[in-house]
Amino acid sequence: MADPGHAEKVLSVLRDGAATPLAASWRRSLTQHHLDPENRKPPEILSEAELRAAQDQMGSLLAAAQDNLDALFQAVGDGGCCVLLTNAEGVPVDRRGVAADDPVFRRWGLWNGAMWSEAREGTNGIGTCIAEQRVLTIHRDQHFHTRNIGLSCTVAPLFDAAGRLAGALDVSSCRPGLEGLTGLVERAVTDAARRIEARAFREAFPKARIVLLPDAGADRASTPMLAVDGDDLVIGASRAARIALKLTDEALRKGLPSPDRTADLNEAERAAVRRALTQTGGNVSAAAAVLGLSRATLNRKLKRLDLVRGREFH
Known part of the structure; x- marks a missing residue:
């Protein structure tokens, strides 16, 4: 049965300037949508x-x-x-x-x-x-319309x-x-x-590899997921993944490397560089030659792959 005082309760809360999420919705209902809390249709x-x-x-x-x-x-x-x-x-x-x-x-x-x-x-x-x-x-008298408070x-x-x-x-x-x-x-x-x-x-990406990202709590109602194609490019992202990685439709259209594949490649590259340096006794120039790189390029890779700290190369 409708509460005859509900409409007055809604209006009094708004008059008092309450700043709760419920009051914000009631205010939208009244001032933006021009609804009457006593509407019983x-x-x-x-x-x-x-x-x-x-x-x-x-x-x-x-x-x-x-x-x-x-x-x-x-x-x-x-x-x-x-x-x-x-x-x-x-x-x-x-x-x-x-x-x-x-x-x-x-x-x-x-x-x-x-x-x-x-x-x-x-x-x-x-x-x-x-x-x-x-x-x-929204429980009972939190509804705006009196007839919905049941x-x-x-x-x-x-x-x-x-x-x-x-x-x-x-x-x-x-x-x-x-x-x-x-x-x-x-x-x-x-x-x-x-x-x-x-x-x-x-189902939207039936041929893609689906990558699950760590749930950082960006959105409890959306699972952080990426769809990755055969070229290891991200072709789709759920809402939580878009929030976590700051992805836009434009970024996806341009093509992004899969985070999991990038990590795999970095580990593989790090292992190859370490093997070359071991073979050459830490000689960067010789290791670069083994890898088919210039010394300058290998130096940049050493820094990017975090292989410089605590190691002596010559």
């Missing part, structure tokens, strides 16, 4: 033709999500939750739910084709996750193989008392989102 629904078009536009990401939607629903479905996969506009294009709960979820608009962007629905899990591109939970939604953004925002993965419930499980649900949603992205990334 349900979300608008796409036509069947529009929904099919939205599903088609999701492409490989929708196909890559199927097994993970099933697995996530198995983990949370018994708690009265449904699972939604949305596009980048906040429209669910696929879902999982218990049949007995479907009529309730449909009434709330937690259904395929519903429009859950922040611009239309104000602060809500799906729309605000997409607007801020981060994992978040919902609890935990959502992770989804990024495509080019690192672009492609949608969101949502777990929603109409039951109270889930606040204590927020951490567990966020981890489950985040892990499922990462698996979907990883599978879609691999």
Whole structure:
């Protein structure tokens, strides 16, 4: 049942100038999107033709999500939750739910084709996750619209193989008392989102070698992955890899050497130089001749390969 004081709570927080992330979303809803917190109309629904078009536009990401939607629903479905996969506009294009709960979820608009962007629905899990591109939970009266304060939604953004925002993965419930499980649900949603992205990334580069980078925590909802072709050039990078390595589309078009292959080549080159120096008793000129290099070139290699310190060459 809607709280008649919710709208006043939203407005009072904004009047007080609160600087929290929630207040920032409420402020966008009111001043940027010109929404009324007391609006009680349900979300608008796409036509069947529009929904099919939205599903088609999701492409490989929708196909890559199927097994993970099933697995996530198995983990949370018994708690009265449904699972939604949305596009980048906040429209669910696929879902999982218990049949007995479907009529309730449909009434709330937690259904395929519903429009859950922040611009239309104000602060809500799906729309605000997409607007801020981060994992978040919007519990009950944190929603902007009074009619949505019965919902609890935990959502992770989804990024495509080019690192672009492609949608969101949502777990929603109409039951109270889930606040204590927020951490567990966020981890489950985040892990499922990462698996979907990883599978879609691999399928986008079926002939490439996939290189996994150390996860530096750049983005919990995106796996740092590179796709490397037969010439050892990077031809694709996930969003987390782009952030970690500061990669752009232009840099990828120009061609970048694979970090793992570069390391391998450096080690191989270092070993070859050391063997030549050993053979020649540390004589740089003789070692250069063995390697077919000038002495100046070999000196530069000694410095680059960090073979100078603590060694005596002549």
